[in-house]
Amino acid sequence: MSNLAFQITMLVLLMVVALRATAAEPETKETVTNLHFYFHDIVSGNNPTAIRVVQPADSYKLTTLFGAVVMVDDPLTETPDPNSKLVGRAQGFYTSACQQELGLLMSMSFSFTDGSSISILGKNSALNPVREMAVVGGTGKFRMARGYALAQTHWFNTAGDAIVAYNVTVVH
Ligand SMILES: *[C@@H]1O[C@H](CO)[C@@H](O)[C@H](O)[C@H]1NC(C)=O
Numbered sequence: 001m002s003n004l005a006f007q008i009t010m011l012v013l014l015m016v017v018a019l020r021a022t023a024a025e026p027e028t029k030e031t032v033t034n035l036h037f038y039f040h041d042i043v044s045g046n047n048p049t050a051i052r053v054v055q056p057a058d059s060y061k062l063t064t065l066f067g068a069v070v071m072v073d074d075p076l077t078e079t080p081d082p083n084s085k086l087v088g089r090a091q092g093f094y095t096s097a098c099q100q101e102l103g104l105l106m107s108m109s110f111s112f113t114d115g116s117s118i119s120i121l122g123k124n125s126a127l128n129p130v131r132e133m134a135v136v137g138g139t140g141k142f143r144m145a146r147g148y149a150l151a152q153t154h155w156f157n158t159a160g161d162a163i164v165a166y167n168v169t170v171v172h
Contacts, residue, residue, distance in 0.1 A: 035168040037076045037087050044159035049074045065096040080154050080163050088112035102126050116140030145172040
């Protein structure tokens with residue numbers, strides 16, 4: 001190998017090593033955050049926070065409400081007391097997506113008072129004691145989030161109002 005060829009080979013090798021080193025730099029460390037709050041879904045009274053904007057299909061009006069769409073802007077608070085500290089709002093919609101049971105598809109942003117948010121998407125079998133839904137993303141301090149939310153009804157009335165406890169595990 002000529003001297004020049006050797007030098008070029010060495011230069012290319014060094015560049016490859018340098019590129020590899022850059023690519024192998026560790027990602028910023030992941031954090032796990034556990035959140036606990038209460039979701040207030042108020043459908044009755046003068047100031048509902050959840051409003052049905054699409055009626056269910058006729059044949060499901062008396063059963064699973066299949067086809068109904070409810071827009072929500074539900075307060076998220078620190079304790080079950082509606083007057084406790086507001087930590088954020090659940091903004092989006094749920095729709096009755098199951099013909100055989102009361103099964104809601106939840107599609108909403110939990111927007112927190114610090115400006116961060118997580119995106120929730122998943123089936124909520126509302127009559128089950130505990131429901132699990134996916135955290136599919138986030139913004140602010142929850143950028144690139146993934147995780148899961150466990151929901152457990154804390155209180156409800158015959159009008160359909162409900163207070164639901166949420167435990168959310170977020171990896172971000
Ligand atoms: C949520 O967290 C609370 C407090 O740690 C715990 O008591 C409760 O059982 C949890 N609920 C679910 C559904 O995981």
